[in-house]
Amino acid sequence: MSDDTDFPGKDSETRGPRGIQSVEVGGQLLIALAHQGRPLALKDLAREAGMTPAKAHPYLVSYIKLGLVEQEAGGGRYGLGPLALQLGLISLQQYEPVRLATPRIEELALSLGHTVAIAVWGNRGPTIVRVAEAPSPVHVSMRHGTVMSLRGTASGRLFAAFLPQAQVLEALRLNEAADGEPPSLSPAFERILAETRSVGLAQSRDGVVAGVSALAAPVFDDGGRMVLSLTAIGPSGNFELQETGLPARELKRVARELSRQLGWRDGGMTAQHP
Incomplete structure (x- = not known):
């Protein structure tokens, strides 16, 4: 039997359009950085985003590659990157x-x-x-x-x-x-x-x-x-x-x-x- 989520029309009024959950989860890190307005250590950033440091780290690695996040050379804190600032x-x-x-x-x-x-x-x-x-x-x-x-x-x-x-x-x-x-x-x-x-x-x-x-x-x-x-x-x-x-x-x-x-x-x- 097919999963109900294969049918976008079903219960659309309550569910709304389907998205990509991993993007929404990782996006909480960007929201936390924007809300705080300053670079944060990994443990603090993960806490603000409601996840563990181990879960947050792979997202941050990808965001750094895209330029959405950058990591300080000295303290290692994470802040918004050049692409995020440009956007x-x-x-x-x-x-x-x-x-x-x-x-x-x-x-x-x-x-x-x-x-x-x-x-x-x-x-x-x-x-x-x-x-x-x-x-x-x-x-x-x-x-x-x-x-x-x-x-x-x-x-x-x-x-x-x-x-x-x-x-x-x-x-x-x-x-x-x-x-x-x-x-x-x-x-x-x-x-x-x-x-x-x-x-x-x-x-x-x-x-x-x-x-x-x-x-x-x-x-x-x-x-x-x-x-x-x-x-x-x-x-x-x-x-x-x-x-x-x-x-x-x-x-x-x-x-x-x-x-x-x-x-x-x-x-x-x-x-x-x-």
Whole structure:
């Protein structure tokens, strides 16, 4: 007698489409790595995925060959590999607000004479997904996939100002937790974030890189949630940071237009920050 599973139509309403069980089992390891956001030892990773280390290891060997997982040379911990990171970046790039904003940053780069980038919130914080280079030979290079500092960059400060604080603190934990101390927002940084929310722009001068300045404006969706930043960046010597300057005015104008395209109807920049 044939096994019932040979007939996809039978009990399809309860069973759903048939899959490959080994793929689903091994996929729990990738889900665990994505959830933790950091490399894990074999025993810890196996525990998070609900399996024994002996069962997890063959899956990890195959994932390493595919580039979905990589193993640290020193400690031997397992983390997401280059293919997994590339797939994540492609997913971010296909995000609908990014498609809408991409032609606009080309226009901004031409009109401002500065490099303009789109950043969205990735699993480790603000991540550059699109870059329009400045037309002049003097410009600042930015790479796709770069995770921006929350404290030291305009893009990072913008997300820190408009996203829920718990989300911001979790990103700080992943990127700054060297001594085991829980991350916190200093009073000075809180003042920067409050000003950012008030003005609707974030700025940085000589923050992460000396001689480099940037401005960033938020784009919101129909629920008032910040979905991306438009960031102009250039040499500090000829970059206007003033709210009345051309970069600030143009970034805010384009950000508002994109927000309205996404259904945003608020009269002013509103934050989801508690």
